[in-house]
Amino acid sequence: FFDCWRGIKGEPTIVGTLYQMAQSIEGWFQSLGWVTQKCFVLIMALSLGGTLNIVSPQYFILDFDLIFKQLQVWRLITNMFFFGMFAGPSAFQVLINIYLFLKYSQQLEEAEFNGKRADYIWMFVISALIMTALGGGLLGARITSRGLLLVVVWIWCRRNASQQLNIMGIFDVKAIQFPWVLMLIHWIFGQGWEPDALGIVAGHFYIFMKDILPQTHGIDWLRTPRFLLNQYPEQRPVGGFGGTPTYMPASRAAPASGPPRSSFSGAGRVLGSD
Template identity: 35%
Template sequence: MPPITRAYTTACVLTTIAVKLDIITPFQLYFNPDLIFKKYHIWRLVTNFMYFGPIGFNFIFNIIFAYRYCRMLEEGSFRGRTSDFFFMFLFGGFIMILITILIGNIAFLGNAFTIMLVYIWSRRNPYVRMNFFGLLNFQAPYLPWVLLAFSLLLGNSVAVDLMGILVGHLYYYLEDVFPHQVGGFKILRTPQFLKTIMDAAPEDPNYQPLPEDRPGGFNWGNQPQ
């Protein structure tokens, strides 16, 4: 498992287990601007992305999608560019927090972050055919909207999923579309110190990545066989 995917999914699982064991409570994790900026609960800027709710179907569904599409991005279009992938995390998290401060009433952003990862992957793999629960066949760019509809069935907030799609599209446009237009230029640039820290080690030539264009593994958003 690549490093950013391993760190993020492990943090999500351990956070959920800690809540289940009553070591911590969701009230210590959720996003609250007053506590962050007045009481200096800085950890809430990060922990609100790590909790998907109590252990159950909703948690399993979200953690599987977060793991799968995070890994496929890191091993696919971000292969060998760990710093760029981490910078995408920072960019997405910053924009989501900014939106949450403006509109309020959103305690946890893990679902939105997962949808952002799915959206970016789907736009970079537009011709991949998907199969959802064996019921729907569609191409990858429709996957975020299918997940949004399914999320509604699970009782999640539409605003959270729409935020993930919006931030994912913003990153995709700034990184993949605008720089290639007439008069366009690259806006998002990974800081050099991140490149020095994360991209210094040589890549193992024997490492075999998980193919980005074959989701596989589960029948939740797969290519039809």
Template identity: 35%
Template sequence: MSIEEWYKSLPIVTRTYVTMSFLTTAGCALEIITPFNVYFNAKLVFKKLELWRLVTNFFFFGNLGLDFVFHMFFLIKYCKSLEEGSFRGRSADFLWMLLFGGTLLTALAPFVNIQFLGSSLTFMMVYVWGRRHQYVNLSFLGIFNFTAPYLPWVLLAFSLMLGSSPVVDLMGMAAGHVYYFLEDVYPRMSGRRPLRTPGIVKMLFPQDDGVVIAPAVVPPPEPQDAAEEPGPGPEPAAAAAAAGVDPAHPHDD
């Protein structure tokens, strides 16, 4: 498969996010723009009305290099897996998840002094992916095995061992857990779905209208192909790759 064919095979939300992330990061590397043009700053947003910063900070992943490649891999892996799996035929719902998570992260950012939230949003996807793949077994350096819901915690522990700040990871996990509770747990308890996708978001994806979907309360774990291998989490990228978090075969009941 050529790069063009692979790119066109990506689902629409994943393709858009990856494209904007690449263009923003490449634009900064080529000095067409600078990170100072895109980073999140609450004062500039609300006092000078530089509203684009609410969005652009999610598209910058650092300088072009190995770390950027790893971030793109993680973004494509989990974004694509979710959109083609538990959100299959529901791209509007998937976009609404990202908008909800981005809003939570933006609200938290001023309190923890984080200017770029793309890694946190990707880590949120890792968290949701793990929760919705609860029967997938993973291994850490072949030393011990664990199931997918523990993947964010394993990566967080490894980041701490390497001396990295846990703030970015924890923010993404917090946003992911809030979404998971409101979308997958709370509806079971109350029969209500508070995160129902607004009609204006659904209008962006008319192709979803022809998909028949049963009333969703809790999406079941996605069926796994034994050849599919979930990658490590997004933060820190190079550290997680070095950790060698490799998947085992899905659990067979």
């Protein structure tokens, strides 16, 4: 019995294995983008809180009477990030939805919103306003986390429309078709299509206002507010340890090596992570 703790013939001990697993989890967590990381913490806190009966999920749902009459304003946020509990018949689907959210949120934050923390937060704010108004106000939705998942998926798929995605190892679809396939899968498993449709509407509103309208009419009505840009200035990766980039404000980014120049002779831009 004790040999399994000490290790046999050079094999790692149980304690050592657990330590390595903990390091791997910590490394994965640290590799997440700043916004995605905070979303993950909130999602896990809500789901675990409900699963372990620490707090009732009734405190997470969208209820305008309680929000305005009792000032339970946290419901405006918790209803978007409560994906469900890790128990019961829907537990597996909850895990899948959380995985998909983290995957596509991370990819957005690494590419389209790379170094643009304020812009990414603003995207969530815009999506929350639309889903709260349409979902909570018109449709009576109590939870909009599935909608938030589809917002992230829709925006990523629209900006990577030509990429091929494999569905459960069975067939391939283009990225632009994936949101509809995901909505169909949810409907087949009895979860309804309305939450997904709500997210598609919110996601396409953002795409139209940020990508289409500025190109066709030169108008950007969804500019990130100045207070957010001041709080989270635009950054660019300047290297790091273990493959995790270190960011610094773009306005104070370190100059490239080489002979000094008397003047700046080029327009700066945020480096991507391709």
